[in-house]
Amino acid sequence: MTADEVGALIMVMCQQWEKMGVLVSDPARFAAYAGWDIRVAKRLLARLIEIDKIKATERGIENARMSQEISKYIAKVRGAEAREARRRAESENQFADEKRRISSEHAPNFSKKFETSSPELSRKDNQINKPSSRAAPLLESKLDTDSKSARPSLVLEKANRKVQARSAIEQFNHFARQHGWSVVSEFSDKRLADTAKRLDEIGGLDRFVLALNQVPYDDFLMGRIPGRNGRKPFRLCLETLLSTGSGLGDVLARLIDKASETPELIGPNGERWGFWRPDIEKLKTLSAAFWRKRLDDVKSNGTWPWWLLGPPPGHEECFVHPDIITELGLADKYRDTAAKVSVSTTANPRPPHDQLG
Structure with missing residues (x-):
């Protein structure tokens, strides 16, 4: 596998893990996620399918090993949630038992009242056997503890x-x-x-x-x-x-x-302004012969198609071979286009790099 293919496979697995399932078979979404040109994304996805690193099904695309790891992870999380539910149930049962015990200890003893015929003793017993007010705060503290234990699980x-x-x-x-x-x-x-x-x-x-x-x-x-x-x-x-x-x-x-x-600029083919940036170093190495053929194939017809060729000559990000720009006089031809694109894609001038901090 080439370095690009390895990188694409890693990106597929990362996105699959993030989604916790199968990915939608949409190269445009994958290109946006990876920050790649959509044409590069289509080529790499097709290559990964060809060498059986990912599979394309009716549900979408997936890496089999990553699907196994996701299943294991979900099972582990569900097991943790089940243990948390059991712990909470045990806590609730202990609270109920403690509540019954406290209630029985502080309940009034009415049997003594009926064993004696003395009104004085009866009044005394009634006063002594009156439910203690100290039980309420104890019950309230138990309720507070239980409400804390009943919080939703934070495991997931x-x-x-x-x-x-x-x-x-x-x-x-x-x-x-x-x-x-x-x-x-x-x-x-x-x-x-x-x-x-x-x-x-x-x-x-x-x-x-x-x-x-x-x-x-x-x-x-x-x-x-x-x-x-x-x-x-x-x-x-x-x-x-x-x-x-x-x-x-x-x-x-x-x-x-x-x-x-920077306002978002989208071309007729759906490409967004800046699609070339992740591969800018490679694009700058393209030969003059490549650009000569590329310009002949595209045929700009007076308007520089940045969504196919990148920024126009004269723009600070233009990566067309300088020999081609000079040979065909592209800087003068598209000077106005470069100025318009610069205004529409830059709200404020970029600060000097020594002001970054």
């Missing part, structure tokens, strides 16, 4: 938070392998807990993925700016991305804010 909620944290780290590792960041090799309980806490703070896994897709925009986080005094360029790691107290500040929040500043 904790397990789901752990799954979300693991999925977030897997997503980070996917980007890290593509762009040369530090890959997370150990999924410790502390790392999972820290990740889950940050996911709660930023609003969930989807916003975490949104932030990851914004990192390739930033030259500093991508390590494209040389280090000072001969030091190595910055290399992003998970701890820095999650941290809020480093010199960079709250990186996740800033990336999410930056993503929200």
